[in-house]
Each structure stands twice: as C-alpha cells, then as structure tokens.
Amino acid sequence: xxxxxxxxxxxxxxxxxxASLNCTYSDRxxxxxxxxxxxxGKSPELIMFIYSNGDKEDGRFTAQLNKASQYVSLLIRDSQxxxxxxxxxxxxxxxxxxxxxxxxxxxxIIQP
Amino acid sequence: xxxxxxxxxxxxxxxxxxxTLQCAQDMNHxxxxxxxxxxxxxxxxxYYSASEGTTDKGEVPNGYNVSRLNKRExxxxxxxxxxxQTSVYFCASRSQxxxxxxxxxxxxxxxx
Numbered sequence: 001x002x003x004x005x006x007x008x009x010x011x012x013x014x015x016x017x018x019a020s021l022n023c024t025y026s027d028r029x030x031x032x033x034x035x036x037x038x039x040x041g042k043s044p045e046l047i048m049f050i051y052s053n054g055d056k057e058d059g060r061f062t063a064q065l066n067k068a069s070q071y072v073s074l075l076i077r078d079s080q081x082x083x084x085x086x087x088x089x090x091x092x093x094x095x096x097x098x099x100x101x102x103x104x105x106x107x108x109i110i111q112p
Numbered sequence: 113x114x115x116x117x118x119x120x121x122x123x124x125x126x127x128x129x130x131x132t133l134q135c136a137q138d139m140n141h142x143x144x145x146x147x148x149x150x151x152x153x154x155x156x157x158x159y160y161s162a163s164e165g166t167t168d169k170g171e172v173p174n175g176y177n178v179s180r181l182n183k184r185e186x187x188x189x190x191x192x193x194x195x196x197q198t199s200v201y202f203c204a205s206r207s208q209x210x211x212x213x214x215x216x217x218x219x220x221x222x223x224x
Contacts, residue, residue: 008152032211043202043215044155051211088155097143097162097206099170100213104154 002027006103015112019076023089032092035074037085079110116216124222125193133188133219135203143206144186148199193223
C-alpha cells in the first residue's frame with residue numbers, strides 16, 4: 001500500500017518568514033511529486049511539481065526532492081496571510097495514468 | 113475554457129437512494145479521475161479512466177460505478193447510497209505535458 005505522510009499541523013509562521021512543509025513517501029518507485037494548495041471549501045490547486053532530485057524554484061515557492069531519503073519538501077519564502085491554507089503532497093508512482101496518492105495535508109497559518 | 117466542471121455542487125440523499133455525479137473537461141485530456149475527500153483522511157482515489165473506453169478501480173471503489181461516456185465526460189454513480197459515502201467528491205483530469213492533474217470544484221454529498 002502506497003503511503004504519503006505529512007504532519008497535519010497546524011503550522012504557524014509569522015508573515016514574511018519562510019514556511020517549510022515536509023512530506024515522506026513509501027513507494028521507492030515513485031516518479032512524480034506534486035504540491036497542491038487547498039483553501040477551505042475549495043478544490044486543490046496545483047502549486048509545484050518536481051520529478052528530479054534537487055531543488056525547483058517558482059517565484060516564492062521552492063520544491064525539494066530527495067529520492068534516496070524518500071522526502072519531498074515545499075518552502076514558501078516571504079510568507080503572506082494569503083498563503084494560509086492546507087498544503088497537500090501527492091505522489092504518482094510511475095508517471096502513468098493510475099492516479100495520485102495524497103497525504104492528509106498540512107494546515108499552514110501565516111500570522112500577520 | 114471552463115477546465116473541469118462538476119454537477120451538482122451540493123446534494124442530500126437518503127440511505128438507499130441512487131444518484132449520478134457528472135464531470136466534464138474541455139482540455140482534451142485523455143485521463144480522468146474521481147476522488148473523495150473526508151476530514152482527516154485526505155483525498156482517496158475511487159476510480160479512474162486512463163483513456164476513453166477504459167475504467168479502473170482505485171483505492172476505494174466499493175459502492176460506486178463509473179462511466180466514461182466520451183473523451184470529455186466521466187460520471188460517478190452511487191447505486192444505493194450509504195451514510196459512509198457522505199463526503200466531498202472531486203473529479204480531475206490529467207495533462208501529460210507536464211504531468212499534472214486539474215481538479216473540478218467538487219460535489220458536497222450528504223447521505224442521511
């Protein structure tokens with residue numbers, strides 16, 4: 001059974017600081033990794049995807065992947081109150097069409 | 113370009129009633145998915161369709177059936193609703209370039 005683990009939080013971060021969200025996965029065959037943001041009552045919205053070991057930056061967001069440690073992280077720089085949401089880590093085993101395995105999400109609160 | 117649309121947005125059923133949740137996408141994607149999201153459980157895959165004419169079970173298929181009507185539409189049917197099927201249901205479609213999934217707005221279902 002594929003598992004994706006996240007700390008449920010809440011994670012409280014002051015405005016302007018760096019928020020660090022972490023995720024571990026159980027299936028070593030996993031190839032594609034995603035971070036979604038979900039506001040309360042809304043659908044998940046894709047923020048970042050990463051396929052290769054290392055860092056990938058997009059604006060204030062940086063995704064980090066370490067396949068040897070089976071670890072994915074998301075850094076949010078200069079955190080804003082609008083970043084307050086639940087962040088979902090998701091994994092696709094082989095890049096195929098058989099759906100994503102999601103973690104339960106981390107609730108992030110940015111304190112003004 | 114509406115992306116992924118779902119109907120209805122809200123539904124209340126009595127135990128034993130049946131209903132069909134509708135999903136359509138206008139992005140010409142081959143693969144479509146149905147997930148359910150429960151508090152504290154994250155998103156779980158119910159069924160998916162890798163391409164028109166094919167469907168496969170996901171993690172939690174019991175009590176559900178699906179139909180891939182054409183490339184655009186993928187419906188989810190509850191034949192005899194149970195209180196355990198109270199959940200928020202999300203439809204998604206998958207882009208292959210890059211490999212990402214886009215979610216519809218969701219259907220909030222309550223079974224009494």
